[in-house]
Amino acid sequence: MTNVQKNRLKDQLFKFWGIACTLIGLVLLVIFIGGILIDGLSRIDWAFITDLPSRKAEKSGIWTPLMGSVWILVLTAIISFPISVAAGVYLEEYAKKNRLSALLEINISNLAGVPSIIYGLLGLEVFVRIMNLGASVLAGALTLSLLILPIIIVATREAIKAVPGSIRDASYALGASKWQTIWNQVLPASSGGILTGVILALSRAVGEAAPLIIVGALAYVPFAPQGPLDQFSVLPIQIFNWISRPQQGFIDNAAAAIIILLLITFIMNGIAVYFRNKWQKKLQ
Amino acid sequence: MESRFISEINGKKNYSNTMSDMMSEKTEDAKTEAPIAEKYKLQTKDVNVFYGDFQAIKDISMNIKPKSITAFIGPSGCGKSTFLRLFNRMNDYIEDFKMEGKIKIDDKNIYKDKIQLEQLRKEVGMVFQKPNPFPKSIFENVAYGLKIQGIKDKKLIADRVEKALVQADLWNEVKDNLSKSALTLSGGQQQRLCIARTLAVEPSIILMDEPTSALDPISTAKIEELIHHLKQYYTIIIVTHNMQQAARISDYTAFFYMGELIEFDKTKKIFTNPEKKRTENYITGRFG
Numbered sequence: 001m002t003n004v005q006k007n008r009l010k011d012q013l014f015k016f017w018g019i020a021c022t023l024i025g026l027v028l029l030v031i032f033i034g035g036i037l038i039d040g041l042s043r044i045d046w047a048f049i050t051d052l053p054s055r056k057a058e059k060s061g062i063w064t065p066l067m068g069s070v071w072i073l074v075l076t077a078i079i080s081f082p083i084s085v086a087a088g089v090y091l092e093e094y095a096k097k098n099r100l101s102a103l104l105e106i107n108i109s110n111l112a113g114v115p116s117i118i119y120g121l122l123g124l125e126v127f128v129r130i131m132n133l134g135a136s137v138l139a140g141a142l143t144l145s146l147l148i149l150p151i152i153i154v155a156t157r158e159a160i161k162a163v164p165g166s167i168r169d170a171s172y173a174l175g176a177s178k179w180q181t182i183w184n185q186v187l188p189a190s191s192g193g194i195l196t197g198v199i200l201a202l203s204r205a206v207g208e209a210a211p212l213i214i215v216g217a218l219a220y221v222p223f224a225p226q227g228p229l230d231q232f233s234v235l236p237i238q239i240f241n242w243i244s245r246p247q248q249g250f251i252d253n254a255a256a257a258i259i260i261l262l263l264i265t266f267i268m269n270g271i272a273v274y275f276r277n278k279w280q281k282k283l284q
Numbered sequence: 285m286e287s288r289f290i291s292e293i294n295g296k297k298n299y300s301n302t303m304s305d306m307m308s309e310k311t312e313d314a315k316t317e318a319p320i321a322e323k324y325k326l327q328t329k330d331v332n333v334f335y336g337d338f339q340a341i342k343d344i345s346m347n348i349k350p351k352s353i354t355a356f357i358g359p360s361g362c363g364k365s366t367f368l369r370l371f372n373r374m375n376d377y378i379e380d381f382k383m384e385g386k387i388k389i390d391d392k393n394i395y396k397d398k399i400q401l402e403q404l405r406k407e408v409g410m411v412f413q414k415p416n417p418f419p420k421s422i423f424e425n426v427a428y429g430l431k432i433q434g435i436k437d438k439k440l441i442a443d444r445v446e447k448a449l450v451q452a453d454l455w456n457e458v459k460d461n462l463s464k465s466a467l468t469l470s471g472g473q474q475q476r477l478c479i480a481r482t483l484a485v486e487p488s489i490i491l492m493d494e495p496t497s498a499l500d501p502i503s504t505a506k507i508e509e510l511i512h513h514l515k516q517y518y519t520i521i522i523v524t525h526n527m528q529q530a531a532r533i534s535d536y537t538a539f540f541y542m543g544e545l546i547e548f549d550k551t552k553k554i555f556t557n558p559e560k561k562r563t564e565n566y567i568t569g570r571f572g
């Protein structure tokens with residue numbers, strides 16, 4: 001066999017290996033989702049979504065954890081968006097490149113890798129105890145905001161970096177100040193990328209259970225939260241709770257709730273991808 | 285003087301402050317030098333530029349007359365862009381940039397601390413090598429310079445946008461599509477839009493850094509014609525790689541080589557009877 005033939009063979013082998021690996025992942029995913037669909041699909045109806053929790057599996061609905069998740073999502077968005085975008089703009093546009101900013105940068109990257117349960121402990125100490133917010137939606141949202149801040153900050157910086165320097169030049173050359181250039185040109189041009197980052201970060205937050213359990217979210221809440229200081233549960237916690245019950249009825253409920261949760265994250269990711277594509281096209 | 289003239293030809297009150305408003309401080313010194321200011325729009329004296337340890341501009345002194353077209357020529361990397369960008373202080377954003385010497389516009393030193401960059405850039409517009417419209421509508425592109433000055437009067441803005449587009453010879457092509465994205469225009473149209481955007485601010489000097497190098501011959505011819513026409517109102521400095529272009533449109537030509545100004549004279553003289561051997565070699569295509 002010549003060298004060329006050998007290389008070609010290696011090439012083919014590697015290709016098949018890659019395909020096999022991809023297939024394993026895909027097959028596992030299909031089996032997992034298939035199992036959930038079989039268990040849960042028949043359980044989903046309008047009543048399942050709008051019913052309050054109950055001791056009987058077939059009477060239980062997901063209204064309170066669903067509303068809890070919505071509250072958490074909205075509050076987390078309101079809290080994390082302005083803070084992290086401002087931080088991203090500061091770091092990218094204003095921070096002098098010195099040791100302090102390098103340190104900040106390393107810290108932010110590290111924060112993104114901290115296990116979420118640690119954020120729960122921080123939230124418990126700072127928001128629940130010191131700020132005396134109790135096991136409220138607000139405390140949960142603040143905790144999750146901490147969790148996703150580094151993600152949005154990094155996304156904001158990447159989006160700002162992607163704005164062509166020629167747009168900045170043009171703005172400055174017309175007499176714009178730095179702030180005018182950022183506000184009128186850089187931010188609008190990077191908004192698609194920032195929005196993508198925000199939605200992806202939020203879709204991660206909506207799937208979190210561990211930090212919220214630590215903060216004190218409950219497995220059983222009789223009513224949906226009415227205000228930011230109310231008690232709450234969220235879908236992942238409800239799922240966790242149902243799955244740990246022995247009765248098949250609750251297992252089916254858990255599967256149905258997983259379908260709803262997956263649907264929510266798929267939709268959010270879909271929106272994020274849509275914005276990213278639209279944005280990338282706009283920047284050529 | 286310049287600015288007043290321009291506001292007259294535009295038939296509107298000039299909203300951008302003139303260079304003389306730019307500096308509140310008026311020294312005796314400035315008064316005694318006044319006659320020169322009448323003669324020269326822009327003067328540089330003993331200018332050196334460093335990027336870190338590398339010296340990009342070496343001791344250049346040059347005087348440019350009002351309402352003239354000056355072409356900067358020379359091989360790549362000889363410092364044309366660096367020198368041009370001194371006049372609206374666009375090099376200020378480069379981290380290890382350092383400049384020595386004096387640059388005066390209308391007899392005001394533009395590198396004094398007191399100068400406001402925003403004011404300077406209203407007076408000194410710039411057109412870049414690659415057309416760089418904002419990813420916004422045609423109208424918004426031209427109105428941007430006015431908007432950032434805080435002008436809110438919609439009628440005034442619309443008038444100035446139209447005037448600028450007419451001056452840039454683009455109005456007839458876009459007047460029905462002002463709200464369309466500027467990115468839908470062709471390259472040549474985009475560059476004329478960038479010129480219009482600059483004109484809308486009513487500068488007195490326009491800097492152009494190889495404005496046609498990314499364009500096809502027809503678009504290039506259009507822009508050359510436009511530059512020729514704009515000369516009656518503006519002082520224009522244009523960097524070009526194209527010898528014929530320099531010869532066609534400029535009144536004066538400056539030849540740069542390795543950061544030095546080798547020769548600066550009437551274009552006709554440079555192209556027919558240059559003083560320096562190096563200049564002759566370059567324009568006849570023997571190097572560079």
Ligand SMILES: Nc1ncnc2c1ncn2[C@@H]1O[C@H](COP(=O)(O)OP(=O)(O)O)[C@@H](O)[C@H]1O
Nearest residue numbers: 335338340359360361362363364365366367378
């Ligand atoms: N930002 C910069 N940092 C360091 N060196 C630079 C920078 N910009 C330009 N230079 C150097 O300065 C010299 C002049 O560059 P430039 O003014 O762009 O030349 P030209 O426009 O004539 O091609 C070149 O040697 C170039 O490498």
Ligand SMILES: [Mg+2]
Nearest residue numbers: 364365366493
């Ligand atoms: Mg150049």
